[in-house]
Amino acid sequence: xxxxxxxxxxFNYPIHYYGIISAVGYLIGVIVCCLNAKKRGxxxxxxxxxxxxxxxxxxxxxxxxxxxxxxxxxxSFWEIFDITSGGISGLVFYGGVVGGLLGALLYCLIHKKNFxxxxxxxxxxxxxxxxxxxxxxxxxxxxxxxxxTNPSFQFFPICVEIGGRYFLATFFYExxxxxxxxxxxxxxxxxTNLKSGTIGHLYLIAYSACRFVVEGLRVDCVMIGNLKAAxxxxxLLILYATTYLIVRAIIDRKKAKRNNSxxxxxx
Numbered sequence: 443x444x445x446x447x448x449x450x451x452x453f454n455y456p457i458h459y460y461g462i463i464s465a466v467g468y469l470i471g472v473i474v475c476c477l478n479a480k481k482r483g484x485x486x487x488x489x490x491x492x493x494x495x496x497x498x499x500x501x502x503x504x505x506x507x508x509x510x511x512x513x514x515x516x517x518s519f520w521e522i523f524d525i526t527s528g529g530i531s532g533l534v535f536y537g538g539v540v541g542g543l544l545g546a547l548l549y550c551l552i553h554k555k556n557f558x559x560x561x562x563x564x565x566x567x568x569x570x571x572x573x574x575x576x577x578x579x580x581x582x583x584x585x586x587x588x589x590x591t592n593p594s595f596q597f598f599p600i601c602v603e604i605g606g607r608y609f610l611a612t613f614f615y616e617x618x619x620x621x622x623x624x625x626x627x628x629x630x631x632x633x634t635n636l637k638s639g640t641i642g643h644l645y646l647i648a649y650s651a652c653r654f655v656v657e658g659l660r661v662d663c664v665m666i667g668n669l670k671a672a673x674x675x676x677x678l679l680i681l682y683a684t685t686y687l688i689v690r691a692i693i694d695r696k697k698a699k700r701n702n703s704x705x706x707x708x709x
Contacts, residue, residue, distance in 0.1 A: 448581055460578035463610040467578075468497055471571030473565050481631055482638065491553070493559065496545035496585020496604040504533035511664040511671060518606055535572065536675045542568070561642030566628060569645070573620035579613040587632035612659050619652040636696075639686075646683035650676035 450457055459637050476489045509522050512532065516522060546564060550557040579585035580602065587610025601608040626648075627641050654676040657663060664671040 459581045460579075460698020462548060463581065465573050465577035470574060471567035473567075474570050475567035478566055478628075478631060480564040482556075482563050484507035484560070484563065486554075486556070488553075489563075490694065492549045492564075495549040498525035498540040498544045499545035499548075500542035501533075502568070502667065504535065507540070508532040508618035508664070511666075517665060534671075539568075558639030558642065562631065562638060562640070565645035566624060566631070567644050569620045569624040569627070569649070573617045573624070576613045576617045576620070576708065580611075585616075586610060586661060586662070587612045605631030609658050609661075613658050615659075616652065616656050619656070620649070622654040623648045623652065637690075639690075643687050646679045650679040650683075654680075 448459060450459075472489065472493045475493075476486050479485060479489050499611055499639055505522070509516065509532075512533065514553065527626065542564075547557060550560060576585070583602075583604045586602055590596060590608045590610060596599060596603075596608040599611050599614045600616070602611040623645065627645060630636060631641055631645070654673050657670050657676070658671040660670075
């Protein structure tokens with residue numbers, strides 16, 4: 443049972459712990475990107491500038507996605523923006539990814555940077571930020587799974603207690619998975635010479651697989667008809683990223699054969 447409130451008052455304005463945790467997640471995510479910047483030829487200033495594009499669009503994308511999938515909850519247009527004084531709050535992670543992606547693309551176009559190189563370090567910051575943000579779900583008593591009635595499993599980290607009842611602690615499962623994926627990809631970044639874009643696409647595969655499983659356990663999901671939106675998105679991203687890596691590997695192999703052929707050596 444959570445002992446703390448979900449917010450505190452500052453000058454008669456509610457400051458939600460969820461918002462504080464999310465802000466900390468964004469900040470640490472940016473710091474991680476700055477620390478990894480040199481591995482892909484970026485500078486500290488590049489990452490800070492990029493964050494100014496990515497973070498606002500990520501928030502807008504996450505909010506817009508929630509609104510589009512829950513449009514029936516809103517009685518007026520202005521309720522979309524009213525998330526504090528009785529309005530409906532809600533964000534969708536994949537909507538934030540799309541918004542952040544557009545921000546990163548915009549940054550790369552304007553500042554003439556390599557998007558694939560940026561993606562390799564951006565996904566590492568994203569993983570850490572998302573992992574931290576999941577603890578905001580703990581405070582809000584949300585993003586949990588099915589109810590568990592067997593007393594043998596009614597303990598953390600398997601379950602979380604909400605109102606005297608126990609539910610699967612799916613927010614914690616995703617936190618652990620994100621940190622594992624982050625650790626593996628961070629090692630790959632520093633210990634290997636993978637081609638630009640590989641780490642970014644490995645992230646899409648690994649995170650989407652994790653999200654697909656965790657989403658199957660959750661009960662408070664955004665739906666597309668009878669399907670869970672996050673699971674549909676996860677499958678599409680896995681198919682895309684896997685296809686990309688396979689096709690690129692085939693192309694690189696053909697190039698290597700041509701370069702090593704007798705005719706190429708004569709030239």
